[in-house]
Amino acid sequence: MRRLALPLSLLLAASAQAAPLKLEFWHAMDEAVVAGYAQAFNRSQTAYEVVPVAGGNYRELNDKLQKALASGKAPALAQVEFTRFARLAADGRLTDLSRLTDALPEGLTRDLYVPVWRAGEVGGKRYGLPWNVSVPVLMYNVGALRRAGVAAPGTWAEVETTSRTLATRGKRPLVATADAWTFEANVTSRGGSLVVNGRPNLNGPEAVEALTQLARMSAAGLAQPRRLSEATRAAFDFARGQNMFVGASVANWTDARRLPFFQLGIAPFPCGGAGACTVPLGGAHLVVPQGTPAQGQAGAVAFWQFLMDPARLAEWVKSTAYVPSRRSVTPLLNEWYAKNPQIRAAHAQLDRAVPRPTAPAFEEWTLLLEEAISQATTGKLSAKAALDEAQRKAEGR
Structure with missing residues (x-):
């Protein structure tokens, strides 16, 4: 059978379409844990490849992000501690994700604790996505x-x-x-x-x-x-x-x-x-820096949805003691809470928590x-x- 000879430009275009979009994720969490989540997400789909980059503690990471934003070299996704978040949003440094989050399944957004979800809003717009939340x-x-x-x-x-x-x-x-x-x-x-x-x-x-x-x-x-x-x-x-x-x-x-x-x-x-x-x-938001292309924004939100899976969140809570940001996660923690009743009492403070x-x-x-x-x-x-x-x-x- 005669082989078809395709122009080089078409071959390169096909290759580019097949390659996943790389998304850098700057974070301040345990490097091995985040790497494991990124690898699992990358295996679960072919459109995106999350590349985690550990940036030190919150202050170091926030300062690094500030410089990257000024130079136009910010990642597609970053973790920003609550006290820095409002300034970045007010300065127009973060992407308004309202369009993407409005399209999320109601089963997800309604399941999030109200103060946890509300904490990511500034001026009625959505700039932050919850993950590591504490009391x-x-x-x-x-x-x-x-x-x-x-x-x-x-x-x-x-x-x-x-x-x-x-x-x-x-x-x-x-x-x-x-x-x-x-x-x-x-x-x-x-x-x-x-x-x-x-x-x-x-x-x-x-x-x-x-x-x-x-x-x-x-x-x-x-x-x-x-x-x-x-x-x-x-x-x-x-x-x-x-x-x-x-x-x-x-x-x-x-x-x-x-x-x-x-x-x-x-x-x-x-x-x-x-x-x-x-x-x-307490804790940090996941944010998408301003200037991230639409496909990168969608990929960042897709990765966040992956992190929000109840079973995955339950394991995250067990390994970090951060609060479960979704109500449906709590029943999955009953056995763990039975062994750690003081953590249960601490997490119950979510019912009287307020955003920063x-x-x-x-x-x-x-x-x-x-x-x-x-x-x-x-x-x-x-x-x-x-x-x-x-x-x-x-x-x-």
């Missing part, structure tokens, strides 16, 4: 509390009274970390908010109340002030029992339980009073807030004065 918790030293005959505190008043019981032989039970997110949780747990109508509210009454307590406990030897840069030292002191309580993400459980010398316990984040006791969501503020300048305000926390807990300024100064700077005065 704050109170981590504690089980042995220290057991020996003292006290239970894990459920309110901020109980945190202070229990710390007095545990503050023996120079121990400072609570780690008062200058961390904006856990402080935000302290404020929301009291019914307050750091942002009101898009404006900074860093010195609102609930924030002053929260920081006044942390400063009072620090001055009394009940709390140990720590900056985020002191995380390693703080973890060591926590493991050896010098400190017994610390606010953290539920996702820190997977690493913290490996610390030697002690048994880790986690409890829902303390409530500030008799109000709703809401908690702010979407004011474009929120990230800048959190840096001012962390400085105020540090100044107040180290006795350099009163809580009110430190927060007033942060508010003044946030307002540009």
Whole structure:
């Protein structure tokens, strides 16, 4: 049989159509886990090839993405921590995915927890897709509390009274970390908010109340002030029992339980009073940078849908302790929750969770807030004065 000779241009065109579209995915998660998901997705279809690229921690990744956006070399898909997200959306750096997400099956979007799905919206448009979502918790030293005959505190008043019981032989039970997110949780747990109508509210009454307590406990030897840069030292002191309580993400459980010398316990984040006791969501969005071609946008959303498969999400939750973003995932976790009831209680906080503020300048305000926390807990300024100064700077005065 005579072979047909096709023009080279047609051969190249056919080859190009057959080749999957490569989509770089910049992330800050476990490299092996994400690589496994990408490989499974690539095997499941032939239109796209996701190429995961680990970018360090959130801050390193976000800074790298910012530079790539400025140079026009951004990936098709990236992970952006919540505090950076609103600024990128406001600056027109992210693709509005509303057209694609409006076409998603209702069974998927209605199954997502409302605050989790709403967190990806800015100005009524969809810029973020949920994946790794967390809630704050109170981590504690089980042995220290057991020996003292006290239970894990459920309110901020109980945190202070229990710390007095545990503050023996120079121990400072609570780690008062200058961390904006856990402080935000302290404020929301009291019914307050750091942002009101898009404006900074860093010195609102609930924030002053929260920081006044942390400063009072620090001055009394009940709390140990720590900056985020002191995380390693703080973890060591926590493991050896010098400190017994610390606010953290539920996702820190997977690493913290490996610390030697002690048994880790986690409890829902303390409530500030008799109000709703809401908690702010933590984590990151998956975003599509502006300028990504339509086919790349579709591929990014297709990969996200792959990650949202309930069985796959259930395994993701078990390996990371992030919250299940879909309601249908929870029944798949019953056996795992039975072995880890504290995680179940922590994840149940989703029912009273709220999205992070979407004011474009929120990230800048959190840096001012962390400085105020540090100044107040180290006795350099009163809580009110430190927060007033942060508010003044946030307002540009």
